[in-house]
Amino acid sequence: MLNLPAGAAFVLQRLKQNGYQGYVVGGCVRDSLLNRQPKDWDVCTDALPEDMQRIFRGQHVIETGLKHGTLTVMYDHEPYEVTTFRVDGEYTDHRHPDEVRFVKDVAEDLARRDFTMNAMAWSPDTGLVDVFGGREDLAAGLIRCVGDAKMRFGEDALRIMRALRFASVYGFGIEAETSRAIHEMKGNLAGVAAERIRVELAKLLCGRGVGAILREYADVIFAVLPQLAPMHGFDQRTPFHAYDVWEHTVRAVESVPPTEVLRLTMLLHDSGKPAAFTMDERGVGHAYGHPVISVQIAEEILAYLRVDHATRDRVLLLVEAHDMGVTSERTQLKRRLHKLGEEALWELIEVKRADALGKGTEEAAVIEARMDAVRQALRNLLAEQPCVTLRDMAVNGRDLMAEGVTGKALGETLNWLLGEVINERLPNEREALMAAARAHRDAENA
Ligand code: ATP
Numbered sequence: 001m002l003n004l005p006a007g008a009a010f011v012l013q014r015l016k017q018n019g020y021q022g023y024v025v026g027g028c029v030r031d032s033l034l035n036r037q038p039k040d041w042d043v044c045t046d047a048l049p050e051d052m053q054r055i056f057r058g059q060h061v062i063e064t065g066l067k068h069g070t071l072t073v074m075y076d077h078e079p080y081e082v083t084t085f086r087v088d089g090e091y092t093d094h095r096h097p098d099e100v101r102f103v104k105d106v107a108e109d110l111a112r113r114d115f116t117m118n119a120m121a122w123s124p125d126t127g128l129v130d131v132f133g134g135r136e137d138l139a140a141g142l143i144r145c146v147g148d149a150k151m152r153f154g155e156d157a158l159r160i161m162r163a164l165r166f167a168s169v170y171g172f173g174i175e176a177e178t179s180r181a182i183h184e185m186k187g188n189l190a191g192v193a194a195e196r197i198r199v200e201l202a203k204l205l206c207g208r209g210v211g212a213i214l215r216e217y218a219d220v221i222f223a224v225l226p227q228l229a230p231m232h233g234f235d236q237r238t239p240f241h242a243y244d245v246w247e248h249t250v251r252a253v254e255s256v257p258p259t260e261v262l263r264l265t266m267l268l269h270d271s272g273k274p275a276a277f278t279m280d281e282r283g284v285g286h287a288y289g290h291p292v293i294s295v296q297i298a299e300e301i302l303a304y305l306r307v308d309h310a311t312r313d314r315v316l317l318l319v320e321a322h323d324m325g326v327t328s329e330r331t332q333l334k335r336r337l338h339k340l341g342e343e344a345l346w347e348l349i350e351v352k353r354a355d356a357l358g359k360g361t362e363e364a365a366v367i368e369a370r371m372d373a374v375r376q377a378l379r380n381l382l383a384e385q386p387c388v389t390l391r392d393m394a395v396n397g398r399d400l401m402a403e404g405v406t407g408k409a410l411g412e413t414l415n416w417l418l419g420e421v422i423n424e425r426l427p428n429e430r431e432a433l434m435a436a437a438r439a440h441r442d443a444e445n446a
């Protein structure tokens with residue numbers, strides 16, 4: 001028995017009253033069987049689009065994709081997509097069916113769906129309709145294509161990313177034939193719209209099984225983001241790292257909290273290492289300046305993925321800053337607050353922690369204790385509402401202008417004062433700052 005929301009029950013009821021079949025289908029059935037809250041409830045039916053329009057007249061509907069058989073019915077301000085049973089035609093672009101054909105049998109509709117666990121339907125009258133063994137695969141934690149895996153990935157390469165995403169999010173395995181086909185067909189991913197890849201990649205990165213997927217399907221990730229391939233197997237030749245750059249990256253990704261910003265940051269943070277690598281006369285490896293190259297690679301990748309500007313800017317800031325020291329020392333924390341702002345500094349602490357955990361050379365408990373101390377120091381410092389920006393300073397441009405400081409010297413003097421305050425060589429007090437500004441001006445003019 002599935003726990004239908006009122007809107008889905010209403011849609012099924014209306015279809016039935018009018019002599020049509022109706023089932024909830026796909027992700028909502030899968031998630032219900034997993035005891036997860038479904039994100040949205042999709043319905044499939046043998047009613048044709050024009051039948052649906054008639055049946056739901058008087059209801060608030062949105063004609064989302066009538067050509068493909070989909071009508072969205074609004075109920076309690078929630079959308080319910082209702083789609084006519086259909087089979088997809090040819091896929092010439094490996095992504096979109098050239099045409100769809102409406103059919104009368106729910107089993108035919110289920111056959112066009114990607115994985116067995118996504119190919120189940122349910123209605124109060126029939127119970128579960130499970131033609132491809134989806135329930136069994138779900139119980140075993142296995143992702144398996146409906147039908148011939150190679151053919152299915154050949155039709156639509158986005159399914160490759162969906163398979164990896166579901167495997168990561170649910171911590172599932174991928175059935176052997178499906179897995180082989182993923183490796184074989186990964187080249188087709190080049191033709192998939194980058195925004196669709198971004199959505200799947202973000203979910204994949206935030207899933208609990210991300211480590212296993214990045215290890216086992218590294219070749220697929222590199223098919224999408226070839227700039228990352230040089231990290232694979234790259235020996236760092238340093239006592240500070242136990243793993244090659246890719247394995248370090250995977251461990252760092254797993255160790256950071258699951259937000260898109262943080263997971264992307266860890267995926268990209270060391271991407272510049274292979275290019276920055278040098279070896280000294282003792283045979284020890286270095287990667288001086290690698291964050292700058294990582295930022296360049298990250299910029300390219302984030303632009304390709306069409307990542308929004310806020311996410312992109314934050315990831316680039318954190319990639320650039322990932323090698324900076326972050327300790328409990330007050331003035332250093334203030335300098336970091338000045339450069340990054342509070343929110344990004346909290347994130348940088350997570351980045352530093354994950355980076356350290358991913359190196360495999362230091363005990364986790366030691367790292368955690370060190371990061372806890374930094375967090376405590378930052379909390380204490382923030383409670384003081386420290387002056388770390390020009391806005392926080394006890395003097396402003398107008399004050400200095402009154403002392404005859406103008407033009408380029410104005411901004412320069414303000415920034416110098418701020419540096420003195422941040423580094424605690426001057427108190428953030430009006431009198432002291434004005435006196436210092438006068439002395440600074442006189443010294444400049446002398
Ligand atoms: P989510 O929980 O992310 O919504 P979902 O499986 O519901 O996952 P949707 O994109 O909402 O994903 O798709 C709904 C259903 O449509 C899927 O469960 C699946 O049956 C089918 N489907 C979606 N994308 C594809 C695809 N690329 N190829 C075949 N079937 C697909």
Ligand code: MG
Nearest residue numbers: 027028039040
């Ligand atoms: Mg869905």
